Amino acid sequence: MSEAGSLIRSLSGRLAARNFHSYVINDIGVGIVSGRFPIGSILPNDAAMMSEYGVSRTVLREALKTLEAKGLVEARPKVGTRVLPRNRWNLFDAQVLSWHFEAEPDRHFIASLFDTRLALELRAADLAARHRNSDHIRLLKYWAHQMEMSFDAVEPFALAELEFHRTIAEASANPFLRSIGGMVELAVTLTIAADAGADHGRSRRVAAYEAHHRLALAIEASDPDAACNEISGIIRSALAAALPGPPAA
Template identity: 35%
Template sequence: MTDHPRSGAHDRLVTSLGTSIVTGELPPDSDVDPVALESQFGVSRTAVREALRVLSAKGLVGARPRRGTFVAPREQWALLDPDVLRWRFADRVDGVFLDELGEVRLTVEPTAARLAASRRTDRDLADLEDALAAMRSAGEKDADEQVTADLAFHDALLRAAHNELLLQMSVVIEVGLRLRDQFVHGALTTESADKHAEVLLAVRKQRPKAAETAMRALIEKSIADVEIAKKAI
């Protein structure tokens, strides 16, 4: 993969244009005028060209002879790209995405827990135990520490499955959990920590089916919390 030159102006252009595209401000098939971007952002032609290359690699823009650069159809977007995920939810919480995230998590994480129970190492267990201890230490008072510890637990679980493809889902889960925390205030309670502990216990005792069941119950509780929060809006 070719590295793209980076600069403050370049990053601002990539972020601004990428956000405009994924939030719908620039809808699919809209023309993108490189000359106008030079003027709008006060950047060089080279900076615009490199920014468009980055966005093209993420599937957000395309180019055709005699047409020029345009916003690509949504089905071409790299929706799991970390930047695309962040841009999509930079200033808002998307209930539809949280629903989709729940469906993905129910597909991925119970399987990861089952595999982790069979494949975990002592280091994996230590990472899971440290994350759970941090969750309990944070209690219900420090939201930032709660989220950090929760993310660490789910990341450690995916790593304990020792499957590189499953591990690629960690970025989706991270963005989704941060969004959920914005949507469901105080999402990590003592009950939540206890459910994580049930997953850890099954993984520690190498009980694949129990680990899978415990993780499914944890995620179903998270989905239910989101539904309650949506009804309260």
């Protein structure tokens, strides 16, 4: 399982330590998502992969079982391990989403990601405004303040933004909405990666903080309409930063 914030931290090269098992999973996962192992193809046999990765059969088999559980591959007797179609992949899995970032997702994937994020976070903001408690408000204001303190530090800003949205999901009291952290993290990472070196990057982060501050106040005021309006603007602005140029088809 990917730790929350690990994808954002990878932007600065601070990767979590990986054992042989996780290394094999990640390398094959990125290979599948990027097309190095094409859909419908059969992965190399156990002997070849054990030699390539320098791991035992047990480590390799456990890695392939993990990939099978995520819907990327399917093992069949006398056939081998086949790469499954994209419609079988679990795109709500944080690790699968992180592999898409490493494989540089196309415009349609990014637009679809933000479209789904908008639908789910609109509901999360609405519910958060109805069910939040004092601890949620304290955390929202804390993370908004951390964003305000990090206009010139991309990674801390992005981590604070992620935690802000995770707090909204928690405040929604909906266990399914609490499970969208991987999707939100990928969206935040794409946005931050796109504007990290841009001239307007700092001004975008300032505007993002201001919108998050207003969102925290709307949730504190138990105003679902205002909360939904603010989060809609936040996500649409983030999409514009992550996907500059003509709208996706």
